[in-house]
Amino acid sequence: MENNSSVVLQSEKVGVLHLYINMIRKFYKSILALAVVVSISLGNATAQDSTSAASAAPAAGAGGDVAKGEGLFKNNCAQCHAVTAEVVVGPGLAGIEERRDYAWLKKWINNPMGVIGSGDKYANELYAKYNKTQMTAFGAFGDDEVKAILAYVKSAAAPKVEGPVDPNKVTQPAETGGGKFINVILISLLVIMALVLVALLGILQLLNRLSGGESLESSASFGEKLKASFKNIAANKTVRSAIVWAFILLATKATFDGMYGIGVHQGYAPKQPIAFSHKLHAGEMKINCAYCHTGVYKGKQSGIPSANICMNCHNAIKRESPEIQKIYSAIESNKPIEWVRVHNLPDLAYFNHAQHTNVGGLECKNCHGEIEKMEVVQQRSSLTMGWCIDCHRKSEVNGKDNGYYTKLMEAHSLVSKGAMKVQDNGGLECAKCHY
Numbered sequence: 001m002e003n004n005s006s007v008v009l010q011s012e013k014v015g016v017l018h019l020y021i022n023m024i025r026k027f028y029k030s031i032l033a034l035a036v037v038v039s040i041s042l043g044n045a046t047a048q049d050s051t052s053a054a055s056a057a058p059a060a061g062a063g064g065d066v067a068k069g070e071g072l073f074k075n076n077c078a079q080c081h082a083v084t085a086e087v088v089v090g091p092g093l094a095g096i097e098e099r100r101d102y103a104w105l106k107k108w109i110n111n112p113m114g115v116i117g118s119g120d121k122y123a124n125e126l127y128a129k130y131n132k133t134q135m136t137a138f139g140a141f142g143d144d145e146v147k148a149i150l151a152y153v154k155s156a157a158a159p160k161v162e163g164p165v166d167p168n169k170v171t172q173p174a175e176t177g178g179g180k181f182i183n184v185i186l187i188s189l190l191v192i193m194a195l196v197l198v199a200l201l202g203i204l205q206l207l208n209r210l211s212g213g214e215s216l217e218s219s220a221s222f223g224e225k226l227k228a229s230f231k232n233i234a235a236n237k238t239v240r241s242a243i244v245w246a247f248i249l250l251a252t253k254a255t256f257d258g259m260y261g262i263g264v265h266q267g268y269a270p271k272q273p274i275a276f277s278h279k280l281h282a283g284e285m286k287i288n289c290a291y292c293h294t295g296v297y298k299g300k301q302s303g304i305p306s307a308n309i310c311m312n313c314h315n316a317i318k319r320e321s322p323e324i325q326k327i328y329s330a331i332e333s334n335k336p337i338e339w340v341r342v343h344n345l346p347d348l349a350y351f352n353h354a355q356h357t358n359v360g361g362l363e364c365k366n367c368h369g370e371i372e373k374m375e376v377v378q379q380r381s382s383l384t385m386g387w388c389i390d391c392h393r394k395s396e397v398n399g400k401d402n403g404y405y406t407k408l409m410e411a412h413s414l415v416s417k418g419a420m421k422v423q424d425n426g427g428l429e430c431a432k433c434h435y
């Protein structure tokens with residue numbers, strides 16, 4: 001009699017505890033399901049890219065003239081001149097206004113060969129000193145332009161005074177931001193799983209005690225208790241299914257990573273027919289990207305330079321080098337140099353450089369990485385749809401000096417407090433990127 005009632009009592013308690021365990025099991029499964037969904041969607045949207053950055057608005061210069069001069073200098077002079085005393089192709093321009101008066105400088109910049117031809121002694125000595133390298137003439141530059149350039153050269157050559165932090169300046173997020181995010185999620189999931197395990201452990205022990213499990217008499221040592229709990233855990237269906245789930249989760253992630261990798265050429269760096277180095281030309285010599293990639297601020301394609309652009313310098317520089325001889329033979333045989341294409345979107349996608357570099361104010365390195373440090377060009381971003389979309393979600397529209405956007409941004413501020421992002425301007429619409 002006594003025995004019987006205690007069995008009934010215990011089985012009731014066991015029933016309640018089983019209910020608990022079932023609840024935990026369900027909780028567990030939903031966490032795992034959530035984990036799969038989250039990691040897939042994140043893997044799609046963010047894991048792709050390491051170099052995309054939020055819109056990097058160019059830092060504003062101190063005065064209007066200097067800012068204008070900086071743009072003019074970088075686009076027209078920087079490939080041959082530094083603002084320091086360092087020689088690039090031509091002399092460093094630091095202190096130029098002490099060497100020459102304004103009238104001479106204006107004449108020189110408008111027509112250097114004219115000044116040399118006029119017999120100007122200084123000009124002829126300089127010309128001889130620089131191996132008769134002809135400086136490009138900028139006949140269209142008026143006083144405004146020349147003064148702006150000189151103001152910029154002066155301000156850039158002077159020691160820098162730290163100004164207030166420019167709120168428009170966006171720093172590059174740490175590389176592999178997307179990948180890290182996923183790791184954080186996975187790790188927190190592991191922590192949650194561990195916590196649930198600990199809770200299970202406690203409940204199992206309680207269950208054991210209530211059902212009168214002998215092995216867990218209060219007299220049993222701690223070690224024995226622990227051993228018994230582990231045995232219980234190993235025998236527990238929930239735990240075993242959790243382990244199976246964990247494997248499924250990892251396998252799924254690996255599969256999806258693999259699938260998204262198809263057709264992605266991140267890291268592609270083919271050997272080129274001529275050992276042309278961006279590190280030397282764009283890095284050390286600081287030739288402006290647009291000097292060679294002439295379309296990059298103006299059109300859809302940035303374009304690859306023709307051999308003639310190389311000849312602006314190489315008709316005089318390193319003629320004897322076998323690599324440079326390849327440029328000569330291309331010109332002589334009238335065949336273009338067959339550069340191997342590195343970046344290549346499929347035909348179904350539309351991408352426009354000017355929209356991003358000129359209108360959006362993005363820098364090349366936001367998408368291409370630091371080309372000026374590469375001996376051989378390498379594709380640094382994945383160029384997947386997820387990569388484009390991800391940046392459009394994060395980046396603000398560049399409204400600076402753009403009357404067209406001022407109106408739109410005013411309208412946007414009526415409906416939303418946040419800054420206007422590219423996505424708010426249709427940057428996620430299929431037709432914007434697909435023909």
Ligand code: HEC
Nearest residue numbers: 076077080089090091126127130132133134135136138149
């Ligand atoms: C293709 C290369 C090239 C470009 C582009 C170029 N220069 Fe020059 N520049 C030279 C060379 C080379 C000299 C030295 C004289 C010579 O050989 O003609 C020179 C000389 C000068 C001098 C005289 C320097 C001194 O020490 O007296 C000034 C000033 C100057 N350039 C300004 C400019 C400005 C401003 C621009 C842009 C608007 C510019 N240059 C663009 C190559 C260039």
Ligand code: HEC
Nearest residue numbers: 281282287288289292339340341342343364368371372377
């Ligand atoms: C002196 C000329 C010159 C300058 C300056 C120059 N490039 Fe290039 N660039 C080339 C040539 C030539 C190629 C094709 C050969 C190669 O890939 O190296 C090229 C290729 C590239 C490619 C790969 C194109 C493809 O096939 O997908 C990118 C991206 C690029 N340049 C970016 C830049 C950036 C960014 C800068 C400025 C930091 C720059 N370039 C400056 C000449 C130049």
Ligand code: HEC
Nearest residue numbers: 079089274275276287305309310312313317318321323324
């Ligand atoms: C603004 C001037 C300038 C332009 C434009 C330019 N280069 Fe150069 N290039 C140089 C200078 C300077 C050197 C370094 C020469 C030295 O090492 O003394 C050089 C070096 C090279 C070398 C290494 C040669 C060797 O054997 O060391 C190659 C290859 C080369 N350039 C290819 C090109 C190609 C291809 C283009 C056109 C896409 C080009 N360059 C455009 C100035 C220029």
Ligand code: HEC
Nearest residue numbers: 053350351359360366388391395397398425426427432433
């Ligand atoms: C590093 C960030 C970044 C990446 C990566 C990027 N974009 Fe953009 N995109 C922008 C910004 C910023 C603008 C807004 C420019 C503006 O109008 O101010 C823009 C605008 C556009 C627009 C015009 C949208 C409109 O509403 O007018 C198109 C189309 C576009 N991007 C296509 C692409 C495609 C295709 C890719 C991928 C191959 C891509 N973008 C990758 C930042 C990015």
Ligand code: HEC
Nearest residue numbers: 289293296301302303343344345351356357362363364367
């Ligand atoms: C918003 C991202 C983005 C920015 C910013 C950007 N590019 Fe590109 N670039 C691309 C994409 C995407 C492609 C591939 C385009 C294609 O295949 O149609 C590309 C291709 C190129 C190519 C190969 C030739 C061509 O025109 O397709 C060159 C060269 C190049 N970029 C140079 C530059 C230079 C120089 C800058 C900076 C002045 C720059 N890019 C800025 C995304 C960008």
Ligand code: HEC
Nearest residue numbers: 263345346349383384385388389392427428429430432433
């Ligand atoms: C910001 C630009 C952008 C927007 C917006 C965009 N796409 Fe794409 N999409 C791309 C690019 C770039 C590719 C090529 C990616 C690659 O080669 O990996 C692509 C590829 C695709 C593909 C082909 C996938 C494949 O494996 O070849 C489909 C289908 C597609 N997009 C559909 C859509 C649909 C539907 C929308 C609207 C909901 C959309 N896209 C919006 C840029 C965009």
